[in-house]
Structure formats: structure tokens, C-alpha cells
Amino acid sequence: xxxxxxxxxxxxxxxxxxxxxxxxxxxxxxxxxxxxxxxxxxxxxxxxxxxxxxxxxxxxxxxxxxxxxxxxxxxxxxxxxxxxxxxxxxxxxxxxxxxxxxxxxxxxxxxxxxxxxxxxxxxxxxxxxxxxxxxxxxxxxxxxxxxxxxxxxxxxxxxxxxxxxxxxxxxxxxxxxxxxxxxxxxxxxxxxxxxxxxxxxxxxxxxxxxxxxxxxxxxxxxxxxxxxxxxxxxxxxxxxxxxxxxxxxxxxxxxxxxxxxxxxxxxxxxxxxxxxxxxxxxxxxxxxxxxxxxxxx
Numbered sequence: 001x002x003x004x005x006x007x008x009x010x011x012x013x014x015x016x017x018x019x020x021x022x023x024x025x026x027x028x029x030x031x032x033x034x035x036x037x038x039x040x041x042x043x044x045x046x047x048x049x050x051x052x053x054x055x056x057x058x059x060x061x062x063x064x065x066x067x068x069x070x071x072x073x074x075x076x077x078x079x080x081x082x083x084x085x086x087x088x089x090x091x092x093x094x095x096x097x098x099x100x101x102x103x104x105x106x107x108x109x110x111x112x113x114x115x116x117x118x119x120x121x122x123x124x125x126x127x128x129x130x131x132x133x134x135x136x137x138x139x140x141x142x143x144x145x146x147x148x149x150x151x152x153x154x155x156x157x158x159x160x161x162x163x164x165x166x167x168x169x170x171x172x173x174x175x176x177x178x179x180x181x182x183x184x185x186x187x188x189x190x191x192x193x194x195x196x197x198x199x200x201x202x203x204x205x206x207x208x209x210x211x212x213x214x215x216x217x218x219x220x221x222x223x224x225x226x227x228x229x230x231x232x233x234x235x236x237x238x239x240x241x242x243x244x245x246x247x248x249x250x251x252x253x254x255x256x257x258x259x260x261x262x263x264x265x266x267x268x269x270x271x272x273x274x275x276x277x278x279x280x281x282x283x284x285x286x287x288x289x290x291x292x293x294x295x296x297x
Contacts, residue, residue: 070258077259078266085263090243094264098229098244099271101157105164106225112165113172113221117214118202120173121180131177134170142167142228146235155238160229167228168221175217179210211287219280226272245271 057075059065066072085091120127120134145166146159153159183206191197191205207214233246241247245268252260 070256073259073262078262081259081263094243094245094248095267095271097242098233098246098268099275101160101244102164102222102226102229105161105229106168106222108161109165109168109172109221109225110218113169113217114176116169117173117176117180117217118206121177127177134173134177137166138170138174138224142224143231143235145228146232149232150236155236155241157241159236160232160241163228163232164225167224171224172217172221175220176210176214178217179213180206182213183209212291215280215284215287219276219284222275222280223272226268226275230268 054075057072061069061072061074069077082091085094116130120130142163145163149159149162149166153162187205187209188201191201196204229244230246230249233241233244234250237247237250243251245264249261249264249268252258252264
């Protein structure tokens with residue numbers, strides 16, 4: 001009897017320990033990351049990298065290795081371009097002209113690419129017919145669409161949006177198709193068993209399960225949107241279109257102003273990184289955290 005009670009007590013203790021371990025695994029620290037940790041792990045590394053690049057740049061100019069300022073201007077010359085654009089009030093105009101076009105074009109691509117990806121992924125005949133075309137369009141350089149778009153639509157914003165759509169829609173659609181292909185069949189069968197069929201099944205089962213692949217397609221779609229827009233602004237210039245970042249880069253080339261060229265390149269880079277950090281990175285972290293793939297702390 002004593003032996004039986006001892007064994008039962010031991011089993012109960014083991015079970016309690018197992019439950020405690022499972023509870024610990026499921027417990028997620030919801031506290032905020034300390035500011036110092038955020039500063040040292042996320043803010044400081046890119047700042048140090050930028051400072052190192054600027055130091056190397058200045059060293060190449062000061063040491064005479066790059067002794068031709070028409071090819072590699074000093075960082076101070078690029079700073080003067082930034083300061084002049086800020087004082088003249090044109091800096092925000094350059095950025096807003098391109099960002100507004102890029103975001104609107106991306107939203108249009110999102111509205112077209114999402115249903116297209118769903119149809120291609122779920123209808124075999126359409127997938128066999130359109131799938132290879134989408135892959136081919138995704139590999140085609142966006143700059144190739146600028147000349148026909150100018151001929152078809154003229155030098156206007158419609159041409160810009162057409163180039164963005166042709167560059168971004170295939171990436172978004174292919175990303176969603178890849179995400180749907182990776183859904184475990186058990187999820188789909190469970191959804192049908194619970195009555196989630198048709199549009200309800202697409203909204204409550206297919207899209208949430210395909211979200212990681214879909215999000216990767218969205219990030220790539222934005223990258224293609226931004227690249228397509230820059231190509232269109234560089235090649236197709238018109239006073240009616242305003243001066244965006246791509247046109248600013250082309251103006252620097254036309255006037256042989258390397259400080260303006262570097263200034264435009266840096267703005268293009270900064271805007272692309274800012275959109276990724278402000279929109280896509282938080283969304284990606286939220287998706288991964290919701291699936292238990294990323295710790296909160």
C-alpha cells in the first residue's frame with residue numbers, strides 16, 4: 001500500500017512538472033524590450049555601419065586615392081546638396097512625388113495581384129496557362145516596360161502606374177501562390193469539415209495559412225514597385241510629371257553634377273529602407289510572433 005501511494009505521488013509530481021514545463025513553453029514574455037537593449041541591438045549597428053562608410057568615403061577623397069571630384073565628390077558636397085534642397089523647400093517635394101506614386105501603384109498591384117494569385121493557385125487550368133507567364137514577367141527587368149508604356153499611354157502618371165503594375169503584380173501573385181502551396185492539406189480538410197468553404201474558407205483558412213509566403217511576396221512586390229518607378233522616372237521625363245527621385249538622379253547626370261547624383265541615390269536608398277522598416281518589418285514580426293516563431297523579448 002505504501003509503495004502504491006509512493007508511486008502515485010511520484011507520478012503526480014512528474015505530471016505536475018510536465019504541465020509546468022508546458023505552461024512555461026506556452027508563456028510568452030509580453031513586456032517591452034528595454035530602451036538600452038533596443039538602442040544597442042537595433043539602432044547602433046546600422047548607425048555604426050553608416051559612419052564607417054562615410055569615414056571610408058572621406059578617406060578616399062582626403063588621401064587622394066579618388067582625386068577627381070567630378071567622379072567621387074566629398075561627403076560635404078552631398079551634404080550641401082541636401083542642405084540646399086531643404087532650405088529651398090524642394091526636398092519633401094522630391095520624396096513625396098515618388099513615394100505617393102510608389103505607394104499608390106503598390107496598392108493597385110495589391111488589389112490585382114491578390115485575387116489573381118488566389119485564382120492561379122486554386123484553378124488548375126488557369127495555373128497551367130498563366131503560371132509560367134507570371135514567372136516570366138517576374139524575371140523580366142522592369143525597365144523593359146518603360147518604352148512601350150510611353151508609346152501606349154504617353155508621358156503621364158498612367159504610364160508610371162502601368163510600369164509599376166507590370167513589375168509588382170507578378171511578384172505578389174507568385175508569393176501568394178507559393179504560400180498556398182505550402183499549406184498542409186490537413187488545414188484545408190479541417191476547414192471544410194467545419195464548414196469553411198468558398199469565400200469563407202479562403203478568408204478564414206487559406207489566407208491566414210498562406211500569410212508567411214504572401215507577406216514575402218508583398219515585400220518583393222514593393223521592391224519591384226520602387227525599382228520600376230525609379231526606372232520610369234529616369235527614362236521618361238516631362239515637366240508635367242514633376243521632379244521625383246528618379247528625375248532628380250537624371251538631372252544630376254544631365255548637368256554632370258556628381259553631388260546631385262549621390263544625393264538622389266542616397267534618398268532612393270533611404271526611402272526604400274524606411275518603407276521596409278516602418279511597414280513590412282513590423283508586419284513580418286507580428287506574423288512570426290503569432291505563429292510562435294519569434295520571441296517577444
